[in-house]
Amino acid sequence: DTEVTQTPKHLVMGxxxxxxxxxxxxxxxxxMYWYKQKAKKPPELMxxxxxxxxxxxxxxxxxxxxxxxxxxxxxxxxxxLQPEDSALYLCASSRGGGxxxxxxxxxxxxxxxxx
Amino acid sequence: KQEVTQIPAALSVPEGENLVLNxxxxxxxxxxxxxxxxxxxxxxxxxxxIQSSQREQTSGRLNASLDKSSGRSTLYIAASQPGxxxxxxxxxVNNAGNMLTFGGGTRLMVKP
Numbered sequence: 001d002t003e004v005t006q007t008p009k010h011l012v013m014g015x016x017x018x019x020x021x022x023x024x025x026x027x028x029x030x031x032m033y034w035y036k037q038k039a040k041k042p043p044e045l046m047x048x049x050x051x052x053x054x055x056x057x058x059x060x061x062x063x064x065x066x067x068x069x070x071x072x073x074x075x076x077x078x079x080x081l082q083p084e085d086s087a088l089y090l091c092a093s094s095r096g097g098g099x100x101x102x103x104x105x106x107x108x109x110x111x112x113x114x115x
Numbered sequence: 116k117q118e119v120t121q122i123p124a125a126l127s128v129p130e131g132e133n134l135v136l137n138x139x140x141x142x143x144x145x146x147x148x149x150x151x152x153x154x155x156x157x158x159x160x161x162x163x164x165i166q167s168s169q170r171e172q173t174s175g176r177l178n179a180s181l182d183k184s185s186g187r188s189t190l191y192i193a194a195s196q197p198g199x200x201x202x203x204x205x206x207x208v209n210n211a212g213n214m215l216t217f218g219g220g221t222r223l224m225v226k227p
Binding site: 106 | 157
């Protein structure tokens with residue numbers, strides 16, 4: 001298995017809703033990432049988990065809450081989002097960090113629309 | 116702070132042409148550089164990964180080179196096809212850690 005699987009592929013939610021995005025990989029990678037991508041822009045890093053511990057939080061608002069239940073799963077819990085949070089949310093994984101990176105594998109993303 | 120720049124931002128060519136996409140980065144202390152392809156509204160597909168100790172990597176019609184000392188990489192696409200139309204992103208991993216820094220991308224259109 002050489003894939004990162006993200007669900008759902010599309011999500012429409014109201015500003016008062018609570019929803020979660022899910023990401024799964026079975027490549028034995030120990031670093032997992034959430035990125036946010038707006039149209040015609042490169043992805044922007046949100047969170048990094050390394051060995052199931054949060055290692056980087058790029059000053060993301062608290063309405064986004066990441067969770068790493070185990071080495072294969074990464075969730076992003078969403079609450080009280082704003083319309084400007086509408087974007088493509090990408091999950092990625094790598095074997096490790098720094099010199100043990102060996103490249104990133106990205107999922108196909110979740111297209112989120114906040115209404 | 117690492118900055119990655121891609122030139123050109125957009126490119127439109129007729130089918131069959133050989134192409135060169137450019138990527139430059141300001142901090143040469145990198146672990147690796149990765150080229151990705153992204154179709155509209157889709158995720159990123161890894162094309163080539165070049166470790167800092169390597170000079171180039173090849174996959175089919177694609178060849179990527181890395182000159183770490185000058186902070187440059189090029190992606191060469193031979194005999195372009197309409198199916199190559201997509202946005203191409205280069206990204207580097209710094210020695211400092213896990214962070215992947217992206218360039219702004221090159222939007223490629225190959226016309227039949």
